Amino acid sequence: xxxxxxxxxxxxxxxxxxxxxxxxxxxxxxxxxxxxxxxxxxxxxxxxxxxxxxxxxxxxxxxxxxxxxxxxxxxxxxxxxxxxxxxxxxxxxxxxxxxxxxxxxxxxxxxxxxxxxxxxxxxxxxxxxxxx
Amino acid sequence: xxxxxxxxxxxxxxxxxxxxxxxxxxxxxxxxxxxxxxxxxxxxxxxxxxxxxxxxxxxxxxxxxxxxxxxxxxxxxxxxxxxxxxxxxxxxxxxxxxxxxxxxxxxxxxxxxxxxxxxxxxxxxxxxxxxxxxxxxxxxxxxxxxxxxxxxxxxxxxxxxxxxxxxxxxxxxxxxxxxxxxxxxxxxxxxxxxxxxxxxxxxxxxxxxxxxxxxxxxxxxxxxxxxxxxxxxxxxxxxxxxxxxxxxxxxxxxxxxxxxxxxxxxxxxxxxxxxxxxxxxxxxxxxxxxxxxxxxxxxxxxxxxxxxxxxxxxxxxxxxxxxxxxxxxxxxxxxxxxxxxxxxxxxxxxxxxxxxxxxxxxxxxxxxxxxxxxxxxxxxxxxxxxxxxxxxxxxxxxxxxxxxxxxxxxxxxxxxxxxxxxxxxxxxxxxxxxxxx
Numbered sequence: 001x002x003x004x005x006x007x008x009x010x011x012x013x014x015x016x017x018x019x020x021x022x023x024x025x026x027x028x029x030x031x032x033x034x035x036x037x038x039x040x041x042x043x044x045x046x047x048x049x050x051x052x053x054x055x056x057x058x059x060x061x062x063x064x065x066x067x068x069x070x071x072x073x074x075x076x077x078x079x080x081x082x083x084x085x086x087x088x089x090x091x092x093x094x095x096x097x098x099x100x101x102x103x104x105x106x107x108x109x110x111x112x113x114x115x116x117x118x119x120x121x122x123x124x125x126x127x128x129x130x131x132x
Numbered sequence: 133x134x135x136x137x138x139x140x141x142x143x144x145x146x147x148x149x150x151x152x153x154x155x156x157x158x159x160x161x162x163x164x165x166x167x168x169x170x171x172x173x174x175x176x177x178x179x180x181x182x183x184x185x186x187x188x189x190x191x192x193x194x195x196x197x198x199x200x201x202x203x204x205x206x207x208x209x210x211x212x213x214x215x216x217x218x219x220x221x222x223x224x225x226x227x228x229x230x231x232x233x234x235x236x237x238x239x240x241x242x243x244x245x246x247x248x249x250x251x252x253x254x255x256x257x258x259x260x261x262x263x264x265x266x267x268x269x270x271x272x273x274x275x276x277x278x279x280x281x282x283x284x285x286x287x288x289x290x291x292x293x294x295x296x297x298x299x300x301x302x303x304x305x306x307x308x309x310x311x312x313x314x315x316x317x318x319x320x321x322x323x324x325x326x327x328x329x330x331x332x333x334x335x336x337x338x339x340x341x342x343x344x345x346x347x348x349x350x351x352x353x354x355x356x357x358x359x360x361x362x363x364x365x366x367x368x369x370x371x372x373x374x375x376x377x378x379x380x381x382x383x384x385x386x387x388x389x390x391x392x393x394x395x396x397x398x399x400x401x402x403x404x405x406x407x408x409x410x411x412x413x414x415x416x417x418x419x420x421x422x423x424x425x426x427x428x429x430x431x432x433x434x435x436x437x438x439x440x441x442x443x444x445x446x447x448x449x450x451x452x453x454x455x456x457x458x459x460x461x462x463x464x465x466x467x468x469x470x471x472x473x474x475x476x477x478x479x480x481x482x483x484x485x486x487x488x489x490x491x492x493x494x495x496x497x498x499x500x501x502x503x504x505x506x507x508x509x510x511x512x513x514x515x516x517x518x519x520x521x522x523x524x525x526x527x528x529x530x531x532x533x534x535x536x537x538x539x540x541x542x543x544x545x546x547x548x549x550x551x552x553x554x555x556x557x558x559x560x561x562x563x564x565x566x567x568x569x
């Protein structure tokens with residue numbers, strides 16, 4: 001399934017993440033998943049929230065540099081080999097993953113993976129066909 | 133008259149000095165009026181007749197010369213001597229596009245060398261000394277300026293130039309360097325290297341150092357003196373006026389004596405241009421009265437200082453200037469290189485991914501100046517990518533352009549949008565954490 005991800009540019013200074021997450025909290029949005037890519041002097045906070053439009057507006061209103069990216073959300077089996085099966089299938093079709101992060105789902109025996117992929121629609125089609 | 137290269141002139145009475153200055157000034161004014169179109173035009177526009185200049189004090193009737201004039205007349209437009217008499221060119225460090233070009237005739241080089249020789253002698257340098265010059269050689273006036281002065285004095289001159297620390301330390305030990313000439317921050321850097329290599333003190337013959345080309349503090353002086361076991365002397369100069377040696381410390385280190393037989397100093401209010409009395413702080417202005425190639429009249433140095441005229445214990449009668457405590461423009465001197473914030477701005481304007489909102493943070497870490505440029509990331513960048521690699525590439529591009537424009541390496545830090553205060557009147561573009569005075 002294609003979903004919206006919010007990416008936020010974050011300066012490397014203490015307390016900044018707390019400030020940004022509280023902006024999201026005050027907007028009444030709930031964070032479903034997140035990951036941080038960091039360098040020595042800045043980071044990119046990537047978020048999946050329940051209401052991405054509301055969260056995006058709140059972040060922009062607070063002056064943050066934000067981007068919205070389409071990513072793929074895949075539900076996989078929460079058991080050994082669950083992730084590698086999906087990745088192998090994609091790799092065989094020549095679909096490369098730019099970055100990804102995973103989290104445990106609320107549903108039992110299920111995990112979820114968020115993947116940033118260049119050829120998004122083809123990947124989505126492939127995964128849907130394969131029953132994901 | 134120990135420690136003096138030209139004792140007669142260095143201790144001349146103030147009256148005698150003023151007489152000399154007046155004669156030299158009139159000769160120079162005639163020279164620039166006849167040979168430099170800009171001065172002829174300005175003097176005419178101001179209705180200045182040379183016969184109205186009846187004393188050195190009448191200098192205040194003359195218009196100022198600005199750095200911009202040198203740029204406008206680039207490269208040789210302000211020269212007052214024919215090019216066949218010009219034997220040397222130097223240029224200012226680090227500025228973009230048009231550098232400030234200066235020229236010297238043979239007589240100019242002799243005058244300049246004698247100014248430097250006075251500075252060296254005041255630091256206790258004699259013919260028996262080994263003068264180790266770690267200023268850069270080239271268009272920058274530091275290296276060749278000290279070089280010519282040391283040779284004129286008759287000292288054994290070692291033209292090491294800057295860089296290659298190991299070689300510097302080797303030469304200290306093998307060649308018996310006794311006087312070190314470099315920037316004060318490089319002196320501290322070398323002292324660290326000496327400590328790191330555990331070079332025994334008895335291997336070093338250093339007794340004094342002459343340090344200049346960048347602002348430094350009394351605390352740095354004490355630190356250099358303690359660490360290197362030498363006496364540290366300040367030397368002041370700017371290429372537009374001559375180069376190092378415009379003024380120099382004597383053994384009492386209570387302000388630098390200005391070579392007043394060659395340069396007339398004034399202190400002015402930088403806003404009104406009005407001349408201020410001795411002892412009052414203001415902008416330092418120089419008039420070159422013995423130069424042939426580039427005798428600038430009332431040149432605005434932009435350095436803020438005071439002139440001290442009370443008698444110095446060394447016996448010299450030349451007025452003294454305090455270490456400049458700031459600038460009346462926004463120029464920074466970083467590792468001896470002149471940096472204007474506007475240069476950074478013009479670089480940022482060429483990079484479409486960022487906005488020209490920036491702050492420069494200058495610091496001194498391990499005795500070397502550092503420059504950090506904080507730049508705001510634009511919404512456009514983030515809207516187009518969320519790839520860390522892409523954003524880092526933009527930072528690299530900025531760094532590359534700034535480094536090549538300034539001639540020194542800067543650290544680029546991307547910051548969030550709207551975090552750099554917008555200008556309300558005069559923008560605060562610089563945070564200088566180096567401590568002076």
